[in-house]
Amino acid sequence: ILNVEQSPQSLHVQEGDSTNFTCSFPSSNFYALHWYRWETAKSPEALFVMTLNGDEKKKGRISATLNTKEGYSYLYIKGSQPEDSATYLCAFIASGTYKYIFGTGTRLKVLA
Amino acid sequence: DARVTQTPRHKVTEMGQEVTMRCQPILGHNTVFWYRQTMMQGLELLAYFRNRAPLDDSGMPKDRFSAEMPDATLATLKIQPSEPRDSAVYFCASGTVSGIVHGETQYFGPGTRLLVL
Numbered sequence: 001i002l003n004v005e006q007s008p009q010s011l012h013v014q015e016g017d018s019t020n021f022t023c024s025f026p027s028s029n030f031y032a033l034h035w036y037r038w039e040t041a042k043s044p045e046a047l048f049v050m051t052l053n054g055d056e057k058k059k060g061r062i063s064a065t066l067n068t069k070e071g072y073s074y075l076y077i078k079g080s081q082p083e084d085s086a087t088y089l090c091a092f093i094a095s096g097t098y099k100y101i102f103g104t105g106t107r108l109k110v111l112a
Numbered sequence: 113d114a115r116v117t118q119t120p121r122h123k124v125t126e127m128g129q130e131v132t133m134r135c136q137p138i139l140g141h142n143t144v145f146w147y148r149q150t151m152m153q154g155l156e157l158l159a160y161f162r163n164r165a166p167l168d169d170s171g172m173p174k175d176r177f178s179a180e181m182p183d184a185t186l187a188t189l190k191i192q193p194s195e196p197r198d199s200a201v202y203f204c205a206s207g208t209v210s211g212i213v214h215g216e217t218q219y220f221g222p223g224t225r226l227l228v229l
Contacts, residue, residue, distance in 0.1 A: 031214065032214050032215055034214075034218075042222075043203060043220035043221060043222055043223055044155070044203070044205075044220050045220065046217045046218050046219070046220075049214075049215050049216070049217060051215055089155065091155075093214050098167075098168060098214060099157075099170075099171075100156075100157040100171075102154055102155045102156070104154055105154070
């Protein structure tokens, strides 16, 4: 059974703080990993697509790294702002089957 | 600016009725994905198309769900007959494959909120 876990489930940070959270996935059968940002009552927004071990992607104050050998990806937010408050979701795509397995998300609240 | 559109935005129906949800992908995008969001399961991929051909619909209950792309500007997801457990938000997303499949950025529509009584 392929399992994708995200930690922490939720966190509160103060405006200006930097933060990071983790997506853990099976280290075998890796094909790709997607990160999404999902604000309440809105649609998911794709952040990053990561495919190669050692990948580092950056979008503004948000960046992500990928380690396929040990099965994890980190998402970093530098200088958190209230508008960063959202659920951050990762999806592991298995090779061969191309099944999408979603984590349960990390719910971030940035306090002004 | 270009965006994925979905209709209807909300649908309330009775058990046993047919439900059809429509998605208009961003012009020029060649992949279309259907997702379902429920409280219990979170986000699930139901089906996806590439160049209008269904590549995988294994996430979809086959007995009552069907997904089609009659042309490049329209994708449909149909439930017949609908059941209360189908109540969820259904998202459509589109993207352009430029490298590996599933390596594309997906752009999500606003979703169709379905309630089956």
